[in-house]
Amino acid sequence: MYRYRLTIEYDGTPFGGWQRQNNAPSIQAALEEAFARFAGERPLVVGAGRTDAGVHALAQVAHVDLQRRWRPDRLVAALNAHLRPQPVAVLEARLAGEGFHARFSARERRYVYRILNRRAPAALEAARVWHVPAPLASEHMQEAAQALVGRNDFTSFRSSECQAASPLRTLDLLHVRRAGDLIEIHAAARSFLHHQVRNIAGSLKLVGEGRRSIGWISEALAARDRSAAGPTAPAQGLFLVGVGYPVEPLSAS
Amino acid sequence: MYRYRLTIEYDGTPFGGWQRQNNAPSIQAALEEAFARFAGERPLVVGAGRTDAGVHALAQVAHVDLQRRWRPDRLVAALNAHLRPQPVAVLEARLAGEGFHARFSARERRYVYRILNRRAPAALEAARVWHVPAPLASEHMQEAAQALVGRNDFTSFRSSECQAASPLRTLDLLHVRRAGDLIEIHAAARSFLHHQVRNIAGSLKLVGEGRRSIGWISEALAARDRSAAGPTAPAQGLFLVGVGYPVEPLSAS
CATH class of the missing domain: 3.30.70.660 (Pseudouridine synthase I, catalytic domain, C-terminal subdomain)
Known part of the structure; x- marks a missing residue:
């Protein structure tokens, strides 16, 4: 497994918040579905902060574990292509150590x-x-x-x-x-x-x-x-x- | 007649442009309809620049002639109340001289x-x-x-x-x-x-x-x-x- 750290910008307006939920679209689900569409797997995306409905992010951070190793720039391009037209953009991806946890490592x-x-x-x-x-x-x-x-x-x-x-x-x-x-x-x-x-x-x-x-x-x-x-x-x-x-x-x- | 000079902010996204037109909403028509709803008259609103569809403004200027004299702050409040929820906001109104023309006086x-x-x-x-x-x-x-x-x-x-x-x-x-x-x-x-x-x-x-x-x-x-x-x-x-x-x-x- 390869762990990637993602930096994400979003307009929170159309979302029920960061976290996946039953009755509203979420940024987490949008990312997970984008992965599913091009990576053939549907990994869990773990965010640093669970922003509420309507809250925006210039640089949310998340991590995800993937079976396959990706060139970071290709991962970013594929994610952004599959996120469209939702107002979520991945600004950066980088390979992270196994010990990195978007939520628990945050200082x-x-x-x-x-x-x-x-x-x-x-x-x-x-x-x-x-x-x-x-x-x-x-x-x-x-x-x-x-x-x-x-x-x-x-x-x-x-x-x-x-x-x-x-x-x-x-x-x-x-x-x-x-x-x-x-x-x-x-x-x-x-x-x-x-x-x-x-x-x-x-x-x-x-x-x-x-x-x-x-x-x-x-x-x-x-x-x-x-x-x-x-x-x-x-x-x-x-x-x-x-x-x-x-x-x-x-x-x- | 009293001539007022208006300063206007708008998000051009939902509009076919500044100018009134048959097949799309316009900022000019939005303002004229707002006047019609509270002032009992539907004056012509003349803008300094006829921005195209999708173009935004932080400070468009327009003039309008009204039968009644208004306190500028009340005019602004009434216009903004009747423009809602359209993304058009009147930032300022002031009484202007007869010689003032939003388009032709602009330098x-x-x-x-x-x-x-x-x-x-x-x-x-x-x-x-x-x-x-x-x-x-x-x-x-x-x-x-x-x-x-x-x-x-x-x-x-x-x-x-x-x-x-x-x-x-x-x-x-x-x-x-x-x-x-x-x-x-x-x-x-x-x-x-x-x-x-x-x-x-x-x-x-x-x-x-x-x-x-x-x-x-x-x-x-x-x-x-x-x-x-x-x-x-x-x-x-x-x-x-x-x-x-x-x-x-x-x-x-």
């Missing part, structure tokens, strides 16, 4: 949450941003965000459906920046809880609007109660932008 | 043509870029482009269906820049011929691929023959990004 996940902050709705970016018409003080959001950085109990920012054993996570970076009408919230951590980034974005938006104080975020965190924080921001503003791994030793194969 | 139109230059197809930006898999030497494209700047007979870069009286145009700026996988061609002129930017983009792509020399662009221009230049680049990579007007005297009203 960092990076997300960006995008808010279009202007009166007029989004025309070009409607499925790619959260439209917030009221003016947001992005500098207040940035200041408030810093209270969440570090190792914390994120119960207040975790979906009630989250299945992680522990609510403790280490948020390595949370940065809010504005460029014109667009506010980007950058977040990085080894792993995230379910809805963590979207619940943080929904909470920071309340601070940006002035409906909550900058210090309120610390109180919401300390409460360890989901109802203490803000609402969940919509999926379409969220992008998985990268996954980090330890440097792999050169493959023997 | 500059600015376009950007976007090429995604990587092997993998576009997933997130499929309807917003021209995907060119072969590596393009953007610095060669930039050098070649400079031969087109200035007052020239652009017959070689003009659609056979172009209805302009003269093929002479003054191209004020043509700049090619790369950021990662994205190549942007910026063009500015008082006015453009039909398909001029797309024909220039299609020609510069041949230079970038090395299928034509840098000097070939000058020969293609001098030939004054459409068949001497490259093919028309697809519509979905083109964005009308701005329209410039002389500074208006303050309105008396």
Whole structure:
């Protein structure tokens, strides 16, 4: 068996999420079906992050085990040909060591949450941003965000459906920046809880609007109660932008 | 009558172009119908540039004459409410002098043509870029482009269906820049011929691929023959990004 590491871009709009499911198309199933069509086998594709319905990725990472050895560029070309016209593109494939696991080897996940902050709705970016018409003080959001950085109990920012054993996570970076009408919230951590980034974005938006104080975020965190924080921001503003791994030793194969 | 100047963003994908037409939806008709629904009149909306099917705009400008005087922010809100769910957003409305004409007063139109230059197809930006898999030497494209700047007979870069009286145009700026996988061609002129930017983009792509020399662009221009230049680049990579007007005297009203 040969293990390949794939880097994948997708528009999450038409999908029920990364993970294969019965009632909606998924990015995982789209990839598995593309393999089935040209490789004569239908391998399991394991992703680094199980993005929700409507969430996008610039660089999701997955691994797959194949019976046959492929030239990486041919694997990419064949996958993309068979993924068409679905909005999923494989950017890169490389042979990975047996020890590489897209999900368990990951040391960092990076997300960006995008808010279009202007009166007029989004025309070009409607499925790619959260439209917030009221003016947001992005500098207040940035200041408030810093209270969440570090190792914390994120119960207040975790979906009630989250299945992680522990609510403790280490948020390595949370940065809010504005460029014109667009506010980007950058977040990085080894792993995230379910809805963590979207619940943080929904909470920071309340601070940006002035409906909550900058210090309120610390109180919401300390409460360890989901109802203490803000609402969940919509999926379409969220992008998985990268996954980090330890440097792999050169493959023997 | 009160004349308003509108700034409009749109995703050109679902439209047959800016201009009202019998067999396809248009941005112009979408705006006129939105007015009809809330203003009780159906005014003519005159745009600065009649973008083709599939071409996008970040800041198209149009004017419209209304019987009633509106607060500009209310006009914007009412238009956007009645444009929904079409991907057209009015960013701004302002009262304009009677002498203002969106098309004839314009002194500059600015376009950007976007090429995604990587092997993998576009997933997130499929309807917003021209995907060119072969590596393009953007610095060669930039050098070649400079031969087109200035007052020239652009017959070689003009659609056979172009209805302009003269093929002479003054191209004020043509700049090619790369950021990662994205190549942007910026063009500015008082006015453009039909398909001029797309024909220039299609020609510069041949230079970038090395299928034509840098000097070939000058020969293609001098030939004054459409068949001497490259093919028309697809519509979905083109964005009308701005329209410039002389500074208006303050309105008396």
